Structures are given as structure tokens and as C-alpha cells.
Amino acid sequence: MTWPRSPAPPLRARLSAALLIASALSVPSCRRAGTPGGEAGGDCADVETLRVCWQAGGPRVVTRPGPTPATDWRCAGAGATRRCTRRTDDAPAFTCAGNHCQQRHPRAPDDGEWLCADSAGAMVCVGGERAAGVAPAPADPGWLCGARRGGAPGARVCVDLSPDFPDGRARGWVCHTEYESPIRRICDRDPNAHTLAEACDAAHPCVDGSRCADGWCVPERPAPACWLEADCGGGRCRFGSCLPEGA
Amino acid sequence: MRRGGIALGVLLVAAPACHRHQPPRAECLRLDGPSDPVGFSGTFTITASLACPERAGGHIVWEQVGGVPLAEMSMARDGFELRARMPSLAEIRPGDLPWGVVPLSPRTRGEIFLHATWTDGGDGVLDADIRVAAAPRSRGLPNTPIGARVYLGGGPWRLIAQPSRSHAQVEPIGGVSSLVPDVAGDWRLKGNDAREITLRSMRYDETPLDCGRSDCHRAITDAAAASPMTTVLARLMDSPARPAGYPACALACHATGEPGALDGGFGHVASELGAAGNLGRRWEELPRDLRRVGGVGCLACHGPSAIPDAASRWSVLRADVCAVCHDAPPRYGHVVAWGGTAMARADRDPRAGSEPACARCHTTWGFLDAVATPERGHVDRSPPTGVGPLGISCSACHAVHDAKRPGATRLLRETPVPALLAGATSSVCLPCHTPDAADARPTATAAALWLGRGGLDPATGAPMTGAPLHAGVAGGCIGCHRGGPDNIDRGAGHGFRATAAACAPCHGSAPPASDVRARAQQLWRRLAGRDVTDPAHARVRDGVTVDRRTPYGRAVWDLLLVLEDPAAGAHNARYARALLDASASVIDKEIR
Numbered sequence: 001m002t003w004p005r006s007p008a009p010p011l012r013a014r015l016s017a018a019l020l021i022a023s024a025l026s027v028p029s030c031r032r033a034g035t036p037g038g039e040a041g042g043d044c045a046d047v048e049t050l051r052v053c054w055q056a057g058g059p060r061v062v063t064r065p066g067p068t069p070a071t072d073w074r075c076a077g078a079g080a081t082r083r084c085t086r087r088t089d090d091a092p093a094f095t096c097a098g099n100h101c102q103q104r105h106p107r108a109p110d111d112g113e114w115l116c117a118d119s120a121g122a123m124v125c126v127g128g129e130r131a132a133g134v135a136p137a138p139a140d141p142g143w144l145c146g147a148r149r150g151g152a153p154g155a156r157v158c159v160d161l162s163p164d165f166p167d168g169r170a171r172g173w174v175c176h177t178e179y180e181s182p183i184r185r186i187c188d189r190d191p192n193a194h195t196l197a198e199a200c201d202a203a204h205p206c207v208d209g210s211r212c213a214d215g216w217c218v219p220e221r222p223a224p225a226c227w228l229e230a231d232c233g234g235g236r237c238r239f240g241s242c243l244p245e246g247a
Numbered sequence: 248m249r250r251g252g253i254a255l256g257v258l259l260v261a262a263p264a265c266h267r268h269q270p271p272r273a274e275c276l277r278l279d280g281p282s283d284p285v286g287f288s289g290t291f292t293i294t295a296s297l298a299c300p301e302r303a304g305g306h307i308v309w310e311q312v313g314g315v316p317l318a319e320m321s322m323a324r325d326g327f328e329l330r331a332r333m334p335s336l337a338e339i340r341p342g343d344l345p346w347g348v349v350p351l352s353p354r355t356r357g358e359i360f361l362h363a364t365w366t367d368g369g370d371g372v373l374d375a376d377i378r379v380a381a382a383p384r385s386r387g388l389p390n391t392p393i394g395a396r397v398y399l400g401g402g403p404w405r406l407i408a409q410p411s412r413s414h415a416q417v418e419p420i421g422g423v424s425s426l427v428p429d430v431a432g433d434w435r436l437k438g439n440d441a442r443e444i445t446l447r448s449m450r451y452d453e454t455p456l457d458c459g460r461s462d463c464h465r466a467i468t469d470a471a472a473a474s475p476m477t478t479v480l481a482r483l484m485d486s487p488a489r490p491a492g493y494p495a496c497a498l499a500c501h502a503t504g505e506p507g508a509l510d511g512g513f514g515h516v517a518s519e520l521g522a523a524g525n526l527g528r529r530w531e532e533l534p535r536d537l538r539r540v541g542g543v544g545c546l547a548c549h550g551p552s553a554i555p556d557a558a559s560r561w562s563v564l565r566a567d568v569c570a571v572c573h574d575a576p577p578r579y580g581h582v583v584a585w586g587g588t589a590m591a592r593a594d595r596d597p598r599a600g601s602e603p604a605c606a607r608c609h610t611t612w613g614f615l616d617a618v619a620t621p622e623r624g625h626v627d628r629s630p631p632t633g634v635g636p637l638g639i640s641c642s643a644c645h646a647v648h649d650a651k652r653p654g655a656t657r658l659l660r661e662t663p664v665p666a667l668l669a670g671a672t673s674s675v676c677l678p679c680h681t682p683d684a685a686d687a688r689p690t691a692t693a694a695a696l697w698l699g700r701g702g703l704d705p706a707t708g709a710p711m712t713g714a715p716l717h718a719g720v721a722g723g724c725i726g727c728h729r730g731g732p733d734n735i736d737r738g739a740g741h742g743f744r745a746t747a748a749a750c751a752p753c754h755g756s757a758p759p760a761s762d763v764r765a766r767a768q769q770l771w772r773r774l775a776g777r778d779v780t781d782p783a784h785a786r787v788r789d790g791v792t793v794d795r796r797t798p799y800g801r802a803v804w805d806l807l808l809v810l811e812d813p814a815a816g817a818h819n820a821r822y823a824r825a826l827l828d829a830s831a832s833v834i835d836k837e838i839r
Contacts, residue, residue: 088521088522088523089522089523089525090523090532090533090534091520091523091534092519092520092521092522092523092524093521093522104519104520105452105516105519105520105523105534105535105536107534107535108535110535111535111538111539112456113455113456113457113460129457129459129460130459130468131456131457131539132456132457132458132459132464132467132468132471132544132545133456133458133468133471133472133474133477133542133544133545133546133547133648134456134472134477134538134539134541134542134544135472135477135478135480135481135482135530135538135541135542136472136481137481137530137531137533137538138531140535181430181431181449181450181453182450182453183452183453
């Protein structure tokens with residue numbers, strides 16, 4: 001089943017269309033709205049189906065390179081090292097009954113031990129204890145990871161800003177991971193849920209910990225370090241990163 | 248053998264496992280049989296069909312090519328339908344069942360292989376193989392996977408507690424109590440002798456793998472990461488020489504879990520993943536949940552859920568744990584070969600299995616305790632009474648998750664070299680085949696004789712040494728002791744027989760019969776007035792004292808060194824004769 005994405009505000013839509021035409025001139029593929037060529041000099045990541053770069057002046061939404069439709073593909077890396085895999089190639093599809101969907105064998109940052117939770121369209125995991133008796137394999141490059149502040153030695157926090165959703169879109173879903181057997185990720189339809197990658201403007205503010213950039217709700221530059229507020233020493237923990245108080 | 252007009256020869260086919268069940272001409276001959284175990288004494292039907300339009304008619308001849316002989320077998324429809332009955336558990340595994348969870352290997356679970364050959368009376372020939380089993384394999388541990396039937400010895404058993412969401416019941420199958428754990432949790436059962444057992448069940452894929460957490464088993468976790476068992480699936484999946492059909496053809500022993508069972512093992516997870524469970528790619532491209540149950544990791548031997556309670560930890564030292572893969576003759580005959588050795592019966596004398604001085608070399612738990620490094624500490628893994636002999640099993644010699652020296656192979660345990668053999672290349676055999684200076688009498692002296700050590704000059708008490716004639720044999724002890732049963736592809740060397748063939752490369756033919764044993768026995772008869780009974784070290788009430796402070800005592804010591812080694816004449820005849828000469832020179836005078 002699929003749900004239509006909320007349209008962007010008209011002004012931004014026009015701007016997006018212009019950008020799309022401009023980008024199409026240089027890259028002959030179907031792209032979502034964004035600033036073309038905006039990755040230069042910035043840290044970039046996929047946020048849901050957006051491509052966001054954090055530069056000195058703040059986050060910018062740029063053209064998302066890669067195959068389409070973006071909802072079907074999970075990508076990591078940038079430039080020549082960017083790699084995309086079809087989501088259903090390495091994680092099972094959701095099975096849905098009405099507005100209740102579940103995904104068996106949800107993703108995790110690597111083969112280790114993780115405890116994961118959803119946060120307004122992002123998935124945040126804590127842990128990282130090495131899995132015993134498992135042959136080495138590289139970590140999933142789709143996760144951004146860092147040491148947990150104040151955690152046990154080796155404890156890490158990882159965030160996936162583009163996790164799996166039943167329809168590929170974060171908007172309108174409230175998800176969590178259920179650890180009671182069978183372990184699964186559960187997403188329930190909630191039209192009132194607000195997430196990252198939503199359209200935004202002055203009348204439509206973004207969820208806490210994100211900001212409106214180019215008409216879309218995007219997180220602050222991710223620096224995964226926290227699982228709980230207490231990890232941030234007075235700051236706030238949002239999407240796995242500590243934000244300064246008042247930010 | 249012939250049953251009901253069907254050729255039923257137990258032809259032990261030796262073929263690569265990953266080709267064995269998929270002969271090249273199988274595409275047009277389809278066999279449909281039970282994918283789940285059919286139960287002991289259970290009946291089953293296999294139907295054959297022709298999948299290619301150009302093939303029609305004809306008839307099929309069936310042949311059992313592996314496993315225990317079927318109890319009954321009949322054909323219908325020109326062989327296109329085969330009906331058969333599995334043997335009972337008692338037929339497959341004669342004798343009393345062990346108390347508690349019954350270990351079942353591929354051999355003892357009634358795994359049988361059938362080969363079908365279709366002919367149309369002319370040139371058309373097709374063939375295909377199929378495998379059927381009576382029961383899922385079992386390590387015999389109380390922590391068991393969900394979805395795999397557990398058989399219980401010592402019953403009948405009854406449930407006295409089970410997880411709240413469980414609907415599982417104890418069912419007698421072939422006269423044996425059995426249970427299929429259906430949810431994660433604990434089952435308490437009571438046997439007919441009022442003893443209780445607790446089974447703990449969980450899916451494999453939901454069992455935490457945090458064994459190295461908080462330094463619980465960090466060193467083991469480090470070592471296991473590089474173990475060839477851990478990496479077997481990854482290595483072969485990524486190998487340029489990846490076998491055809493791999494890994495599907497090898498999941499039973501290169502991954503965790505029972506193929507076909509809903510146990511959260513590799514096969515089950517792959518099926519739950521749907522398209523994401525595609526195995527035709529590299530290891531690192533597999534989904535995380537598959538990698539966690541890929542390879543022979545912790546749970547493949549220790550079982551899912553949690554480490555068993557202390558009272559049950561003895562069971563992981565049984566050979567049955569390894570047998571789930573290494574007891575599948577004719578291809579994997581390690582356990583069959585080992586079962587014929589004296590090591591497999593080392594604790595059949597209850598005293599040998601219980602007295603600490605004996606248990607050190609007559610039991611696996613005693614040996615592991617004796618060679619444990621101080622940081623490992625003492626762990627009591629002695630079995631409860633009534634379990635019966637378990638022998639010196641796999642884990643005495645094989646340390647599957649110990650750190651290895653660079654270049655070390657075969658997962659052999661690194662043990663300290665006994666003081667008497669200082670300088671010898673380390674061998675796991677040495678600790679239990681070398682006398683200890685503290686022993687009242689020399690015990691198990693083969694390694695000492697082999698290296699020409701251990702003797703005492705009766706006159707002076709100085710050490711008597713001899714040339715280590717066979718010390719240069721590559722592989723040490725197993726350079727010669729590598730013989731075993733015939734008709735086994737792999738593992739026959741676990742019979743540890745030193746056959747004449749082992750001598751041939753150097754001696755050209757079998758060495759001449761040695762007079763050493765006869766001379767030693769004759770000297771003993773003169774000394775003790777009776778024949779020696781093996782092993783000499785266990786017969787301490789024969790009236791012979793061994794006081795090494797006296798020339799006579801040292802002479803007796805030297806004699807016992809030779810008597811303790813039934814193969815002294817082969818290990819080092821020259822040194823043995825020197826010991827006997829020295830011993831006789833004193834004993835003869837003493838007796839006169």
C-alpha cells in the first residue's frame with residue numbers, strides 16, 4: 001500500500017520545480033527537489049528520501065543522487081563511494097494489517113548487540129557490544145555512529161536517518177522496535193505524527209531537534225553521542241545527538 | 248539386502264556433501280517427501296514425478312544409500328510411490344537412553360538417504376536423491392531451540408510448569424517422551440524417578456551474543472572470532488571455489504540451527520527474510536540477522552537461550568555436542584571412530600571417573616580442570632551420578648575457542664608440557680601419557696618411553712635417558728596413531744590406531760615383533776608371583792612397593808615404566824630394553 005506524500009507549500013514547490021529543472025539539465029535522471037551540486041564542502045546524509053548537507057551556514061537540502069524511486073533505495077556514502085541497495089534486498093518488507101505494520105529482522109548498525117528506538121522518523125540505537133562467534137563483516141554504512149557520552153567503555157550510539165517505513169515515507173508513521181519474541185519493528189499509522197523530512201514553514205514548525213531548511217524538516221548536524229537526556233550534561237538529546245540547551 | 252523386491256543395499260556413497268543430494272540428472276525426476284522429521288517408528292511416503300515432458304512411463308528403483316536400514320519399505324505405481332517406516336529409537340540407539348535430553352546425531356536421529364533411479368526400459372535414465380529423518384538433531388543440552396522436538400530419556404515425563412503462552416505437551420513417540428518447545432521460556436518436567444529437569448528454550452536468532460560483555464568471556468570471544476568454525480560459512484561463501492549449491496547444501500553444519508525447523512536458525516531466518524534472504528551473494532552482503540547465525544558460532548555448540556545452570560554444565564562436554572555434525576558416517580566418522588577407542592570408555596570404572604587422581608586423565612572434566620590456566624579457575628563440570636561413562640571426549644583434545652599459536656591447526660588444545668618431557672614439542676596427548684614425579688607408581692608411560700625419559704638408574708637414582716627414536720615422526724603421537732575404521736571419508740583418524748601402514752614409510756614393512764612386553768611380564772611374574780593385569784598403575788594392592796629411595800624400588804619403577812606402556816616395544820624398544828636390563832640386574836639379585 002502507498003500513501004501520497006504531503007505536498008510542499010506552493011512557493012517552495014515552484015522553487016523546487018525550478019531546481020529540479022536546473023538539476024535535470026546537468027544530471028539526466030529523476031531527482032527530488034534540492035540544490036544541485038550542493039554536496040561540495042559539506043557533511044551530507046540521506047534523511048528519509050531527502051539529501052541533506054550540513055555546512056557552516058546550516059543544513060541545506062540538496063539533490064539526492066541515486067536511483068529512483070527514492071523510497072525503494074537505501075543509500076550511503078557520497079560521490080564515487082555512494083552505494084545504493086534496494087531496501088528489500090537486505091531487509092524484509094513490512095507486512096500490514098490495516099494501519100498496523102511490522103517488519104521482522106529490522107536493521108541494526110552492525111552484527112553486535114543493539115537496543116533501538118524510533119524518534120520522529122529516525123532510528124536510534126545504543127549498545128554495540130561485539131557479537132561473539134560471528135565472522136567479521138563491515139558495519140552497515142547507512143548508520144552514523146559515535147561513542148556514547150558517559151557510557152560504558154565501547155558503548156556507542158548510532159542513528160539511521162533513513163530507516164525503513166511501510167510506504168518508504170516517515171510521515172504519518174509512529175514506529176518502535178518490539179523485543180518481545182519475535183523481535184520486530186512495528187509501525188502504526190498516525191496522521192498526527194510529525195517526523196523529519198516533513199514539509200515546513202512558519203505555519204508548520206518542525207519536530208523538536210530539527211529545523212526547517214529549504215522547506216523541509218531536517219535534523220541538526222548529526223553527532224551521535226546520546227541515548228538519554230542525561231548523556232548530554234544539561235543539553236538535550238535529539239536523534240541521538242546532543243543539542244545545546246536552547247537550540 | 249533386498250526388501251519387498253527392492254534393492255536396498257546400504258551403499259555408503261562417498262560424494263561431496265554439496266553434490267550428494269543433487270545428482271546431475273535430477274532435474275527431470277522430482278521427489279517429494281517429508282521435509283519435517285517423521286518420528287521414530289514413523290511412516291512416510293515419497294512420491295516421484297517426471298518434470299520433463301519428453302519423459303514418461305518407465306519405472307523407478309529405489310536404493311537406500313545411507314543411514315540406518317529402514318524398518319519397512321514398499322513401492323507402488325511402478326516405484327513412483329515409496330512407503331517406508333523408520334526404525335524405532337531403540338533399534339537405532341540400542342541400550343538405555345541417557346537420562347534427560349537425548350542427544351541425537353545425524354546417525355542416531357535416523358537420517359536416511361534414498362536414491363531413486365528411473366528407467367524407461369531403453370536409454371532413458373534419471374536419478375535423484377532424497378533425505379528423510381526421524382528426529383531433529385540434539386546436542387543433549389537442556390537449553391534447546393524453539394520448534395525442534397526434544398526426546399527425553401528416563402521417562403515417562405510430565406510437565407509441571409511451562410511458559411504462559413505455551414501449548415506444548417509431552418507426547419510419547421515410539422515409547423519415548425518428547426516435547427516441542429513452542430515459545431521462549433522454561434519448561435519444568437518431572438521424570439518417573441521424581442527427578443526434575445528444566446528445559447530453557449529460545450529462538451537462535453533472538454539469543455543475545457554478548458558473551459564477551461563485561462569481560463565475561465572476552466578472551467574466548469577474541470579467539471572465537473578467528474576460529475575456522477566461526478568463519479567457515481563466510482570463507483566458503485566468499486571463496487572463488489565456492490561449491491555449487493553452497494551454502495544451502497551445507498547449512499546443517501556450516502550455520503546454526505536445524506534446516507527445516509522453525510527455530511530461528513539460519514534456514515529459518517533466511518525464509519523469514521523473503522527476498523532479503525537470498526544466499527547467492529557475498530558474506531558481507533547478507534543481512535545482519537543471517538550473519539549472526541551463519542557459521543558455527545557459540546550457539547551451534549552451546550545451544551540457544553542461556554548457559555545452562557551449573558548442575559547441567561557437564562553435558563556440554565559430552566561428545567554428543569560435536570556429534571551433531573561429526574557423527575554422520577560415512578562422510579563424517581569422527582565420533583564413530585572415537586567410539587571404538589579406549590578413550591571413549593576411559594571412565595567406565597566408576598572409581599576412574601570419580602577419584603580426583605584418576606579423573607585427571609579418565610574424564611574430560613577432570614582433564615580440563617587439571618590443564619586449566621590459573622586465570623580460568625576451577626569449574627566443576629563433573630556429571631551427576633548415574634549418567635554412565637562419557638569417556639575422554641572431543642573437548643579434552645580440541646579447544647575450539649582457545650587462542651592458538653600462529654600456524655596452529657586442527658583446533659588442538661595447547662597444554663603445558665610435563666616436566667619430565669621438558670623441551671618436547673607440545674602435544675595434548677602428553678599430560679596423560681607421561682608419569683608424574685609425584686606418582687607412587689608410574690602411570691600411563693607411553694610418551695615417556697617414546698622420548699626415552701623417566702627411567703632411574705637403580706644404583707644411583709640418576710635419570711636414565713635413551714635416544715628418542717620416534718621423536719622425529721611428523722605430527723608427534725598422531726603421526727602414527729591415525730588409523731581407524733574403514734569406509735569413513737573424514738575423521739577415521741580418531742580411532743587413534745597405530746597400524747602397520749604408519750610404520751611403512753620408514754620401516755618399509757611392519758617392524759618385527761618385539762620381545763619387550765614378554766620380558767617385562769616375565770620379570771613381573773618373578774617379582775610379584777603373579778601375572779600383571781592392565782593397567783598396572785590401578786593395581787596398587789599387589790604387595791609390590793615402589794620406594795624410589797632404594798635401588799630395588801627404582802628397579803621396580805623402571806619395570807613398571809615398561810609395563811605401563813603396552814606398546815613400549817614399538818614406542819622405543821631400545822630404551823625399554825635398557826630399562827628392563829637395569830631393572831632385572833637388581834630384581835634378579837633381590838629374588839635370589
